[in-house]
Amino acid sequence: MKTIDVCLSPELIHLYDVSDKAVVVVDILRATSCMVTAFAHGVECIVPIASERECEQMKLKGYVISGERNGQKIPGFDKGNSPFEYMDENISGLKIAFTTTNGTQAIEKSKGAKKILIGSFLNLSAVSKYLLMSDDNILIVCAGWKGKVNLEDSLFAGALVDTLRKHIEPDCDAPIIAQELYLRAKDDMLNFLSTSSHVKRLNRLNIHKDIEFCLTQDKYGVIPVLNRGELTLL
Amino acid sequence: MKTIDVCLSPELIHLYDVSDKAVVVVDILRATSCMVTAFAHGVECIVPIASERECEQMKLKGYVISGERNGQKIPGFDKGNSPFEYMDENISGLKIAFTTTNGTQAIEKSKGAKKILIGSFLNLSAVSKYLLMSDDNILIVCAGWKGKVNLEDSLFAGALVDTLRKHIEPDCDAPIIAQELYLRAKDDMLNFLSTSSHVKRLNRLNIHKDIEFCLTQDKYGVIPVLNRGELTLL
Structure with a gap:
């Protein structure tokens, strides 16, 4: 039987052997929600870049540069981190x-x-x-908030574990924790999340609409995958 | 208002400023349960030691040496990691x-x-x-299992957050996650924990009785605290 595990923070990733695993990276509010939205609207590729400066330099190579720090668009960048910025037809x-x-x-x-x-x-x-169709063992990597565990990414991990659990064996306790959390929250995730520190932070930025959108299930059927440093459609 | 936070794994502790905090260390199965049991039965002090060899050398200084690795007593040590080994009157x-x-x-x-x-x-x-009576901000540090987050320590963190939550502000999402987990589990923790990887591991070692005991609430009123490398009663 395949196994599933959840890495609740990127700071714990050294504890996992990822070499034989399909890793699902999640940052619900809002990076991976934006990426999925962008692919659903026809972008050709997304290059994820950790450093702000390196990202900025991609402008010279013809890329649209998108960036956010602490919830706000980086000054001078073309786009920020709201999924609504990636729904434009012109993005194709x-x-x-x-x-x-x-x-x-x-x-x-x-x-x-x-x-x-x-x-x-x-x-x-x-x-x-x-x-479910692939043979790979699975690791869900939650982006968290600056290394700390967060509620929304843990909830997504729990939701994914919940859909797979009958077919896949949890490798440790984190998938169980995430699934139990999801089962407690699933009937009203928006309300459940209202206590989360990140949601409070984002509400101060007035992006309630973004949060609601990012919790919508199964709006799109696209799966971005990383190939040689570049995300493209599976 | 005081704050409360939960560090779900010792591998995340660098993300927290502990210098102004009362840290509660928890390792339900079974180290901190043993320590509390031992103090409730009159031990004078416990010196927690990370390395097996250093611990062994304390024998020469007149200490009883207790040790466990991977759930089993270290060969040659006086005691292992079952709370029942620390209930003896002679331990006083x-x-x-x-x-x-x-x-x-x-x-x-x-x-x-x-x-x-x-x-x-x-x-x-x-x-x-x-x-509740102290002025300190609080951080609960879960021992986990070899760096990974575990169910039983997260449950304890949730139980403690639950008792304090009305009076103390959560500092981040981990206290919320722990509390929600506890609320889901509290009516039958033993059964809830039966899915945990550590409990499965311990059940193979035939220590169901230990697990049940370690989930007993409020059996003792003692609080061990660390002073200059040594645990003594508060």
Whole structure:
């Protein structure tokens, strides 16, 4: 039987052998939700970049540069970290370089994995179906908030574990913790999340609409995967 | 208002400033449960030691040496890691040097904290009452299993957060996650824990009785605290 595990923070990733695993990176608010939305609207590729400066330099190579730090768009960048910025028809065919506080760092730390997929509530079923058909052991890597565990990414991990659990054996306790959390929250995730520190932080930035959107399940069927440093559609 | 936070694994402790905090170290199965039991039966002090060899050398200084690795007593040591080994009347007045896979490592990594207290379900209310009366911000440090997050320590963290939550502000999402987990489990923790990887591991060692005992709430009123490398009663 395949195994599933959850790495609740990128700071714990050294405890996992990713080399034989399909890693699902998740940063619900809002990096991976943006990436999935962008692919659903036809972007050609997204290059996730940990450093702000390196991301900025991609402008010279013809990339749209997207970036956020501490929840706000980086000054001078083309786009920020709201999924609504990635729904435009004009986005089709574009190449994007993307840097965020947590999400792109989590992708960076997952390098070395057999596969890296991008997960969000928006493409939950698509990711789940793909993982069920694949033979790989699974590790969900939560982006968290500056190394700390967060509620929304743990909830996504729990939701994904919940869809797979009958077919896949949990490798440790973190998948159980995440699943139990999801089962407690699933009937009203928005309300459940209202206590979360990140949601409070984002509400101060007036992006309630973003949060609601990022919790929508199965809006899109796309799965971005990392190939040689570049996300493209599976 | 005082704050409360939960460090779900000792591998995340660098993310927290412990210098102004009362840290509660917890390793439910079984290090901190043993320590609390030992103090309830009159031991004079316990020196927690991360390395097996250093612990062994304490024998020459007149200490009883206690040690466990991977759930089993270290060969040649006086005692292992079952709370039932620390209920003997003859234990009164003894000095113990103690090394375990996770618990003593968590204490080691918490050094630098304003205070370090030892928590377990056995002394939950005593710890909770003490923290309510103290002015310190609080950090619960879960010992986990070899760096990974585990169910039983997270449950204890949740139980402690639950007793304090009305009076103390959560500093981040981990206290919320732990509390929600506890609320889901509290009516039948033993059954809830039966899915945990550590409990499965321990059940193979035939120590179901230990697990049941370690989940008993408020059996003892003692609070061990660390002073200059040595645990004594508060």
